[in-house]
Amino acid sequence: NVSPRGVGRQAPVIASPGTLEARRVREEQDQAFEESLAMDRAREESQRAEEIRAANEMAEEAARVRSEEQAAEEKRIKAQRDLDRLRASLPAEPPAEGSEMPVVVVRLPDGSRLQPRRFLPTNRVQELYDFVHLQMAEKLLADGKEPEIGTFHLASNMPVRTFKEKQLTLEEADLKGQTLLMVQFA
Secondary structure, three states, rough: OOOOOOOOOOOOOOOOHHHHHHHHHHHHHHHHHHHHHHHHHHHHHHHHHHHHHHHHHHHHHHHHHHHHHHHHHHHHHHHHHHHHHHHHHOOOOOOOOOOOOOOEEOOOOOEOOOOOOEEOOOOHHHHHHHHHHHEEEEEEEEHHOOOOOOOEEEEEEOOOOOEEEOOOOOOOOOOOEEEEEEEEOO
């Protein structure tokens, strides 16, 4: 009779040293393959992350450029509207009658001159400033530059005077006949 313990039992198999070495080498190869696979995955993920980062940077740069272009266009449109408003507010140049009518020639800081312009003695100094501002802005626009004019004053050389009281009429400011004024930036 056979005891229940002995049923189905097999004797342990002892591996040969060559088999153990082959198994160890295979395990090392499998481990090296898994490590290499993990490194490849990490490299691919890093490359994908870099591509996403570069795409995001390009999108941000494109958005920034669009925003700057839009702001520049809005600024240009606003400047043009301001110039149109200023042009519309200027009184028409009076006809060439009478010797008491002020004729103003303006020399710009770059040495160039604006076309002489007649004014009525009852025009305000502010209207003269508006005319000069408009002419300088249009000159900048014609040169393809921003029509930004800083704060400036109009001054005469003979006698040396600066015309800062813009509410005065040209007559009250003693601007008569032909006058050369210079633009001086503040």
